[in-house]
Amino acid sequence: MNYMSLSHYLQLVERYWKTPDGYKLATFLSLRHEHAAYGNFQQESPEGLVERFLCAPIDEFVCYHLKCLYYIAQGDFQEAYQQQSALTQAFIKLLQSQKEENWSLPIMYTVCLDLRLVAQQAEQQRVGSNAKPGEILEKAAECLMGCFRVCAADNRSSEEDTKRIGMLALVNQLFKVYFRINKLHLCKPLIRAIDSSPFKDTFSLSQQITYRYFVGRKAMFDSDYKLADNYLTYAFENCHRSSRKNKRLILIYLVPVKMLLGYIPSKYVLEKYDVIQFWDLVQAVVQGNLKLFDEIFERHESFFIKCGIYLIVDKLKIIAYRNLFRKIYLMLNSHQIPVEALQTALVHLGQTDVDLDETECIVANLIYEGKIKGYISHQHKKIVVSKQNPFPPLSSLS
Structure with missing residues (x-):
């Protein structure tokens, strides 16, 4: 798009609203499109000009959009979020009113994505303040859920007409919020909704x-x-x-x-x-x-x-224990392994605080998980492993 006047922009919005063309309107309501960088689009009070060209409800959408651009240009992402949130909530009313059509889904995708991105910026701006962490993202998730409920409630079976084809895009946006604010339990009902959807293979x-x-x-x-x-x-x-x-x-x-x-x-x-x-x-x-x-x-x-994998990677240590003990078993060539031999190997490899009892606990855990086939003879302080496949391949346990 070449540089354009705001009045030309409004004329185009009016044209695509009357058509209607959801994809074109989504472009004109996107915070990531090149028009968002034009200074003449960043309007703190655009109502007067907008109402000369547009009627309800598109005039409301555009006003919120231009105000959001203004506050982003000012570096005030918290106020920008308020404007984008208001736009999203106004859009939900439009979505609800469209009982027999789904042409506005592209607008929903754009508006909801921008809501999440602005909410993330607003959260970063609040770092160091006394504000509750994740509060803005939680509110953004509530708006996203509003759109999701409208889509999920559409019981039409035709893929061309139903709003349910927009559910997965919203679920992915919600996942990104829930993972960021560490509320993964909220993902469960969304997963059930998608897995039970008749459109799950057509997304x-x-x-x-x-x-x-x-x-x-x-x-x-x-x-x-x-x-x-x-x-x-x-x-x-x-x-x-x-x-x-x-x-x-x-x-x-x-x-x-x-x-x-x-x-x-x-x-x-x-x-x-x-x-x-x-x-x-x-x-x-x-x-x-x-x-x-x-x-x-x-x-x-x-x-x-x-990356959030610290605890998962730490669990790999139990496999390292299993592989070490297997080496000792092969070296001793015996199905009765002294616990002391295992402990000596552990100490040699830097586990200096591990005593015999703790070594037995490690072995017991490996036996419980099926990584070693055998039992512990506490009386003789030995590990008695199976004569058949005592260290089964890990891939066979999955």
Whole structure:
């Protein structure tokens, strides 16, 4: 779009409102379109001019939009959020009134995405104040839920007419808010709604990838690693090859999940997507080298915390224990392993605060999880492992 006057912009909005053309109107109500940077569009009080060209309810939408642009230009994201929130709530009324049509869904996608982005900026602006963290994002989620309820309530079965085809886009926006404010329990009813939708296989591939990425992450936090692997693998394999940033983001969660299930990622893939932090960790786990594991875990601690996988990566240590004990079993070539031999190996690898009782606890945990087949003879202080496949492959346990 070349530079245009505000009056020309309003004339175009009027044309696309009367057509109606949801895609064109979405462009003219987007905070990310190039017109948003034009100084003449940043209006603190645009009502007079807007009402000369537009009628209700589109005049209200445009007024809120131009005011939002004004406050963004002023750097006041909290007031900008108020304007975008008001626009979203006004749009919900339009959506509710459209009983037999869904042409305005593109506007909904744009308005809701901008609401979340402005809310994030407003939250950042409040950092350091006495305000409750996440409060603006929670309010934004309430607006998004308003749109979601309207779409979910549309019982028409035709994909061309129903608003339910807009549900997944809203769910993905809500997921992004809930993950940011750490309220993952609120995702459950949304997941049920999508999984029971007759349109779940007809949503766009990009929306399905985003959905499975977030559901996969939630499954990971719920310790359902098989489900997490399923969803994250789908997201990674179907994400476009040119979307390296998104593929890397998916891998950050998929790699530890794969490792917990006994699969070893290739160094080539880790290097290709710049998550090589995991490679030394892979070597430490495979070798059962607890000293190296602790060193790497500490070295990349900030990365693991930032990505939200600190606790998940920490669980990989139990696999390192399993691999170390398997090495000792092979060295001793006996199905009766002295607990003292295991403890000596642990101390040698830097676990100096582990005594015999704690070593037994580690083994008991491995037996309970099925990673070792056997039992502990407390009387003789020995681990008696099965004569058949005492250390079953981890992938067989998933």
